[in-house]
Amino acid sequence: MNGDIRELYQQMIIDHNKNPKNFRPMPDAGRVAEGYNPLCGDHFKVYLKLEGDVIRDISFDGSGCAISKSSASMMTAALKGKTREEARALFEEVRKMLSREIGKPFDATKVGKLAILAGVCEFPSRVKCASLAWHTMLEALEPTGKQVSTE
Numbered sequence: 001m002n003g004d005i006r007e008l009y010q011q012m013i014i015d016h017n018k019n020p021k022n023f024r025p026m027p028d029a030g031r032v033a034e035g036y037n038p039l040c041g042d043h044f045k046v047y048l049k050l051e052g053d054v055i056r057d058i059s060f061d062g063s064g065c066a067i068s069k070s071s072a073s074m075m076t077a078a079l080k081g082k083t084r085e086e087a088r089a090l091f092e093e094v095r096k097m098l099s100r101e102i103g104k105p106f107d108a109t110k111v112g113k114l115a116i117l118a119g120v121c122e123f124p125s126r127v128k129c130a131s132l133a134w135h136t137m138l139e140a141l142e143p144t145g146k147q148v149s150t151e
């Protein structure tokens, strides 16, 4: 990745960490799931309000490192108003982006602003931080009853 873009992306991660979007509990949420990343200590709840098949509202709270928090922040911004199917598709694209081999390209058009997180795959221990909110969201969307943990 080009150095300037890397810096810009780092700045955006810092900004999302400082002023996360949709960072609030949702007392009247229809769905809620809790996720842990014991490796780093990240711990979040993701709240969903569904209307039919559409995510009317999504928020999160909890605590974690800058990567996990900014990923959750960007996720909530990206998923509000999306259908269940679109949310799952985006989950898959982000998963692919985060778990790809270092140096391998990915289709940035499919992930939009979330491409900011693309550089995370260079730091395998941080991939779990970046993916935690996504796994937690999926459990809220399609509950399995399993504890969401990156371990």
Ligand code: ZN
Pocket (backbone or CB within 6 Å): 037, 040, 041, 042, 064, 065, 066, 067, 068, 128, 129
């Ligand atoms: Zn973390």
